Amino acid sequence: MIRCFAFLPLLAFSYVVAQEPTTAPTRLTIYNQDFAVARTTVPLDLHAGTNEVLTTNVTGQLEPDSVVLRDPSGRNLVHVAEQNYDAAVVDQQWMMEKYEGKTIDFQIQGPQVMESATGEQRVIPARTVEGRIIRAGGQAANGYPYNQPLIEVGGKMQFSMPGVPVFPATTDGLLLKPTLRWQIDDEKAARFSAELDYITHGMNWQATYNVVVPRQPIRRGRSWRRLSAG
Template sequence: MKPVTRQTRFRSRHLSAVATAAAALSLLAAAPGAHAAGTALTVYNQGFAVVRETLPLDLKKGITDVSFPDATLLLEPDSVVLRDSAGKVPFSVLEQSYRAETASTGLMLSFFEGKELDFIVRDQNAKEYTVRGKVIRSGYTPGGGGRQESPIIETDGKLRFSLPGEPVFPTLADDALLRPTLGWKIDSPDAARVDAELGYVTGGFSWQASYNLIAPEKGDTLDIVAWVTINNNSGKTFTDTAVKLLAGDVNKIQPERADTRMFKGAVMDMAMAAAPQVTEKSFDEFHLYSLARPVTLRNQETKQVELFRATGVVAPAFYVYNGTAGIGLVNSGASPANYGPQSNKKVNVYREFKNTKENNLGLPFPKGRVRFYRQDDADGRIEFTGENTLDHTASGETVKIYTGDAFDIVGERKQTDFTLSSRQDSAEEAFEIKIRNRKKEPVEVRITETLYRGVNWQIIAKSDEFDKKDARNIEFRVTVQPDEEKIVTYRVKYDWK
């Protein structure tokens, strides 16, 4: 946007407050260069963005007042950078101001406290007539915080605690702004024209990834369609803007209080962009996704862009029975004999796939929501079967996602023996684990056991082979035939000497 000086501020005569704002915004939107070419936006998945714009400056020798009435409503003033990136004009910024309180009925009424205004009143027949009243109190609270008070208007010698009609303001007050505005006092050794670079951090932006995984009714392959969803609640529309999305956990100091009242009740428009038009590269310790073409992000709009799609991804489902889920760890014989869960029956369902080129993937996955669907062969329609979240996942890693609990597979775990030595420095404990499969096909179940009584342990008897996962966890993998009950037993000895 072209900078405007104080002498060029918009004035409107004898318009209502609503008409004044609408007309002024239309003029500003239509002004040449209102959205300068080269506007760029990098959105972080932590609720903020970095804005870069080109700001033409017409500087005189000495001090020039410059304003930029096209900032966002949630700009961080101390993040603003204004500079000549070419380094040709050695100007300096003496002062900077940022005002986000824009013209509203309440603000305008506050400028006319103690003065008379006309109010337009409409009767039940939509006939308009004018009532003259004196503004005793506007009821306006700067910043919108604190307790709101009713306006007090004197009409015909009587006080009323409401507006008699729509106020008509004779002029836009000198201190009223139509948009959030940055202002500078710039000192230049010589008169010069320069295309300055303006950059700042702003709140009100976010983006999330979402993944839709579609599998056939039978089989271990699936298709993946990944989307990015960008939300703009910054108070400003960005037209034809180059957009990048940064994935990763950037260290950012969070404000103590975020005022989000402006977002309540907002209606979000959903726009689907053409697919897929996103490129990715590593950037510092993060990953940067660039949209291939400029996009328009309207204020209070949600926009979706396809990130990627893949077919034929091998992602087998598997089952996990963890009878010790949620148990705390101890390291002595002081815990009671029946310490730990005895009968958790839930068998968890997981999907697992490798994020590799060989598996038709091999791209970094930004964190986001994952939804699973299966196609019903009877009618060809997809059905929702579960969802979860996915953390940032690098290329080459294995993705394992919990999708829900099995209906036809049941687990059961019970302690069958516990023996504590007379000195209470060692103990033996035995368990029996049952897995029942009511499906029509065989299943493999991974039985995970946490040895929660100590790190010095030894399995002294077992019905099946196991893998030691870490210092306290073991896993049995068993195949259970249809309508079979598989029983796994083991005995562990703890030593606390």
Template sequence: MKKITMLSVLIPLAACAFAGPQVTIYNDGFATVKEERTLTLQSLPSEVRITDMSRQLEPDSVMLRELAAEPFGVKILEQSFINDPLTEGLLLYQLEGKEVRFEEKRKDGTIKEHVGKVIRSGYVPGGGSEQPIIEEEGAVRFSLPGQPVFEGIDPNAFLKPSLVWQLASQRGGECPVEISYVTADLSWEATYNLVAPAEGSDAFDVSGWISLNNQTGKDFQDAEVKLIAGDVQKVQAYNVRRAGGRRVMYAMAPDEEAMPEERAFDEFHLYTLPRPVRLRNNELKQVEFLRAAGVKGVRYYVYNPLIGFRYYGGRNEDPDYGLTDSKKVGVRIEISNSDTNGLGVPLPKGRMRLYRTDVDGRREFTGESQIDHLPKNELLKLDMGSAFDLVGERKRTDFSVDSTAKRITESFEIKLRNRKETPVEIRVVEPLYRGAKWRIPVSSMEFTQVDAQTIEFRAPVPPDGETVLTYTVHYRW
């Protein structure tokens, strides 16, 4: 339909005298919204329009709950979600087949008036466009002759996304209700900053921020905001129209006495912001939720050149499998998320940035890592990139397959170089990928078995020196 025909009984939604909406945001990009409104009802079935809804509202999630002490017996007989507010293109579309006045602004500043019949507006409902067709004085042109000028707007035009209900009630009057729904494009994520002092210590000052991102096409004024941390199962919707626009950065000032409150909720964790906030459309708002000082971490180095190589079952006799020239030595940091270490709180998934304080007192960015949801009393493991002054080299020195003895023999030499002025320990991770049954008959260094197909060496490397590690593995079948 090009134009919605309004029924003879149209009851506008009265202004709401309640507090702001309640918004619960999930870190998977959606939210539930609960708004209190007042409906002016009649005893006869009537049509009610609820304006200023989210553009990304899921219509089949809408629920209506009466708040009056004496129930009105309200029932929704029919619901429509109008997500195509009035625009110049839509108004031209509604006027197809009629004459419209256009104003052409010329280069000399004068304006020439055109009156043409709109054969095709160029507007496509639901998004998109096509070439317009205008007939003027018997001639047809495939463009607009100027800026369209309209004589007025239908008072029943939809200026914002709206719900239109056909309601039945047992009696008339002012009925307070709560409208709840699910909307996409309202999300939150956690970001963390770890600040370490000058070289020689890995005791961190930790701060955590909640970033709220509203792309729903709607402002939420004085909203009571809750945040759900966890992996909530939700069927993904398709073909959802996304709101565009530039995001505005805004950070709430930290307040020592008003940090978000955290508590367990079902199988998740829930954070409640301490004060109502205004969530503007196309805005990224940040709220501090975590602050801790003197959190101890352990820094270590890992040489794992065979990431992506593993045992896939059966027997692997490919002589080229497992050869690599990777020399990068990774930097890892482990932090105990415990009360005794100054933390002991659930950490929602997000990005964690590391800063090191320079000798001049300025903080310099040294890396970042993405973390998953981490319960309290678990170990936080951060991958912080590669060490500049550490180098590893892995070379295979022997490979043979003895089908009679049912044995594969493989030997390696691993060189670890340290160009720092201090000694380091490098953990060397070696996957055993050729068979399920293996044995290490010869090794220049002790190792530990990490799992059924992985071993790890911990090699000390002196300052500006080199350590050479060798081992042989036998596979049998």
């Protein structure tokens, strides 16, 4: 019996991504060149005039020039006057850059619960220190891989954060998910489910085949598919 193993690149592999019950499922056709074609639906309830529409049911590596929004039935024309895509989802680095040049609190010790000899418990609040963010740090634009944060604490500068940064709860402009926005002009009111197609990067797949060839004229084979998303 002869065993043959082969790694064969294929063109594409279709895959359906399960979503939350309130969102439409996304069908992916994943190619083995670090990209995929995504297809989902967006409910449209348009009135005559200008409509503002958005969806967060998109990936963080969407290619804006590839976006197509249309009525799959062909009964309605979707007139997109403007399109904007924002993938700058909020994280600690984003917040540090937003508050660059400003003073915030840094938590140097979390709240603690102390218990006395009599069993009485007392909560000691978290300890914080004020620091001014001179430089947020992160990816550098001059070719260096990383810039250290520069923080002023008590009139002195240091190249590290004194603790966990604590930002005001009133911070505006927070983006929790990648968002695709349209300005759609329509001559009359219409309600339908539009089809949204786009190209996204960061996905790949490969197939591995295990072919078993016995001495008799019978062919058996097994295959494995491995998906990866970055």
